[in-house]
Amino acid sequence: MTEVRIVGIGCHPGQLTAEARAAIASCDYVIAADKGADDPLLALRRGICDDVGVELVAVADPPRDRSSGLDTPGYDGAVLDWHDARAAAYASVIAERPGTVGFLVWGDPAFYDSTIRVVERLGVEYDVLPGVSAISLLAARHRLVLHEVGRPVLVTTGRRLADEVAAGHDNLVVMLDGRLQAASLDGDWDIWWGANLGSPHEELVAGRLADVVGSIGAARARAKQADGWVMDTYLLRRA
Incomplete structure (x- = not known):
């Protein structure tokens, strides 16, 4: 058996x-x-x-x-x-x-x-x-409630992000997005991002997406150099 x-x-x-x-x-x-x-x-x-x-x-x-x-x-x-x-x-x-x-x-x-x-x-x-998820850690590190009062949150991937936004979703947790597809979206968005969450070399960035894209790229590179791998997750919310 x-x-x-x-x-x-x-x-x-x-x-x-x-x-x-x-x-x-x-x-x-x-x-x-x-x-x-x-x-x-x-x-x-x-x-x-x-x-x-x-x-x-x-x-x-x-x-x-x-x-x-x-x-x-x-x-x-x-x-x-x-x-x-x-x-x-x-x-x-x-x-x-x-x-x-x-x-x-x-x-x-x-x-x-x-x-x-x-x-x-x-x-x-x-x-x-069960285990402690990257989603839970992201919320904890940024001291977030992932959804607004009485509203949903959609969990998706970078590959599907553009389609989900086009469908009307404006509060999304995004995983598996090494290319930061959010950077190509139209409109004004806030982002709460984290990489290698829970590790000694975790990286966190938050702010208006247009203002922090460069900081996210640099933080991602630091995480990969420190740990030899990088896994990032973020909450994206229309401003």
Whole structure:
């Protein structure tokens, strides 16, 4: 029998909850995607496993079509193919090593992460434990309520930002936007931005979008240089 535990580990090892730590400790081993030499996020996961006393099994991450010119159907198809390939790679490990298997998800598994979808393809029993998300950290660091009184907030990606704004949304949390698509929007916007939230080198910028675009670019570069990776999130609200 194989059981899987999908564990949200927050955005830095210091944010690992007691519940998450206990879940990792209950695993026979942890599977983690290996994205190549000097993968800093793999190293962070390995450090957590070493600290808890659980073996980490690194699995080479299958390639994914990241062509910038993909339309929406092409992008969706590329992601589905990638999920299928990941599931096949993980299944080959699990077939040789039954037991309780952990997957450590950066932030929270509910937000723009493929782990749940991939594990569903394995046909095994699994549970999910939440983690501290980048969205929660962004709000806390900027001392924000993400929505105005009685109003919604939309969570989306940089890829879809222009379409969501055209549809009338004016209060958005944006993830996966390394190109800062907000900079190309028309109109007057306020932004609350953060990168590598929770890490010792986190960066924060806030203000009128037109005034702080340059500061965001410089802060993003600093975060990447300091940590070897960068993940940024922001709240965008029409002024």
